[in-house]
Amino acid sequence: MARIIVVTSGKGGVGKTTTSAAFATGLALAGHKTVVIDFDVGLRNLDLIMGCERRVVYDFVNVINGEANLNQALIKDKRVDNLCILPASQTRDKEALTQEGVGRVLEELAKDFDYIVCDSPAGIERGALMAAYYADDAIVVTNPEVSSVRDSDRIIGILSSKTRRAERGEEPVTVKLLITRYAPGRVQKGEMLSVNDVQEILAIDLLGVIPESKAVLQASNQGQPVILDTASDAGQAYQDAVARYLGEERPHRFLTEKKGFLGRLFGS
Amino acid sequence: MLTLSVLRLLTTDLDAFSQQLDAKMAAAPDFFQNLPVLLELEAVQGQLIDFPALLAALRQRGLMPVGLRAADAAQVEAAAALGLGVLQGGSESRRAAEPRRDKPEPPPAGASMVVRQPVRGGQQVYARGGDLVVLAPVSAGAEILADGHIHVYGSLRGRALAGVQGDRNARIFCQNLDAELVSIAGIYRVSESIDKSARGRPVQLYLDGDALRIEPL
Numbered sequence: 001m002a003r004i005i006v007v008t009s010g011k012g013g014v015g016k017t018t019t020s021a022a023f024a025t026g027l028a029l030a031g032h033k034t035v036v037i038d039f040d041v042g043l044r045n046l047d048l049i050m051g052c053e054r055r056v057v058y059d060f061v062n063v064i065n066g067e068a069n070l071n072q073a074l075i076k077d078k079r080v081d082n083l084c085i086l087p088a089s090q091t092r093d094k095e096a097l098t099q100e101g102v103g104r105v106l107e108e109l110a111k112d113f114d115y116i117v118c119d120s121p122a123g124i125e126r127g128a129l130m131a132a133y134y135a136d137d138a139i140v141v142t143n144p145e146v147s148s149v150r151d152s153d154r155i156i157g158i159l160s161s162k163t164r165r166a167e168r169g170e171e172p173v174t175v176k177l178l179i180t181r182y183a184p185g186r187v188q189k190g191e192m193l194s195v196n197d198v199q200e201i202l203a204i205d206l207l208g209v210i211p212e213s214k215a216v217l218q219a220s221n222q223g224q225p226v227i228l229d230t231a232s233d234a235g236q237a238y239q240d241a242v243a244r245y246l247g248e249e250r251p252h253r254f255l256t257e258k259k260g261f262l263g264r265l266f267g268s
Numbered sequence: 269m270l271t272l273s274v275l276r277l278l279t280t281d282l283d284a285f286s287q288q289l290d291a292k293m294a295a296a297p298d299f300f301q302n303l304p305v306l307l308e309l310e311a312v313q314g315q316l317i318d319f320p321a322l323l324a325a326l327r328q329r330g331l332m333p334v335g336l337r338a339a340d341a342a343q344v345e346a347a348a349a350l351g352l353g354v355l356q357g358g359s360e361s362r363r364a365a366e367p368r369r370d371k372p373e374p375p376p377a378g379a380s381m382v383v384r385q386p387v388r389g390g391q392q393v394y395a396r397g398g399d400l401v402v403l404a405p406v407s408a409g410a411e412i413l414a415d416g417h418i419h420v421y422g423s424l425r426g427r428a429l430a431g432v433q434g435d436r437n438a439r440i441f442c443q444n445l446d447a448e449l450v451s452i453a454g455i456y457r458v459s460e461s462i463d464k465s466a467r468g469r470p471v472q473l474y475l476d477g478d479a480l481r482i483e484p485l
Contacts, residue, residue: 153407157388203386203405
């Protein structure tokens, strides 16, 4: 039975899509059949980050409405085996996501895939609720700043009350924290919340810390999930996070600033 | 002793009334769920009230009208026909009609509520008729309410309102005070007016006359 993972945050621009792309790619690299779905109907982005925007014919909403079947809409990743993308529609809005329709598509995907990664839109409205509703696990993406932390807190509350697991009184959704855009130097200066601050407020397990990195923007622009950039700190941090999700124990890296020779000389 | 919320009807214009009620309830929807209310009609005595529409408007919003107070004779008759009781009191006591409808169960005395999960922003927990014990953090943007005392054994960062039905002896106890707002029996303080020295430490809050006191534990 497939495991459904929602990548969510409440706040926009914190790295949900980057994380969804990296995480799905990481799971596929580990040998699991994985599909990543863009729930941000109307503001399609995942296809760009995954670099498959030129191959989109049918989308998630077409499948929900029965205008196309899954095989027509799923895009196979060219770099990684076992990885498929289900893009969002750019011409519709979130109303197109019906609970029943989403459930039907997920059920069908669950027959063929081990992991279904749902890239949630920002906010706490329909799109985000639909992305989270069927989830087994949730990755809450948070930037180390107060507004992002507060929005994440809100989303965690929703995960514990408005998901199918909550409604059926089943075992609650497993919620894990992923801190992104972490800049240890700025934490030290008191300009940013520390990992401990964030964890203290949110009180959930820490899956990983992704350092602020130029590699992320570069990867997005190239349409390549940053996890494939194995030389970059962000890529390695995502690899660690995927390994931890799959049950491996790995120490958290990139929590302190690595200063180069010049940096040490001039004090950053 | 049983406390009952009183809804003071100031107008017979049901549209205006509904609008005001909605605005009030939007602030704390869970608080009003299945709340028994007593209708006080002192301000609208001698006026004609469309009781069926009024009751429907209240019930539709989850309120449970159980009786009237300070109604005139015509109003008593109209309401009794709809199964509402009449309570003595108000400006002029009147003959109490026997309530014909079963009253909702009053909350068992001393009923308390224990919450083990964190109370997240946007969530609301209300311990009706008793104390509330939270064994986890209460996030900023969360709201916890109790008719009795409130105990929080994680950090209290949200709003805490004890004695919401007017119990002035209610207290708030917490391990780590960092609240947005604290209130006892409607007397409140916002974060800004909580002394820095009281923040981030175990304290209790109680009413001393009309003053809300914060005392280290």
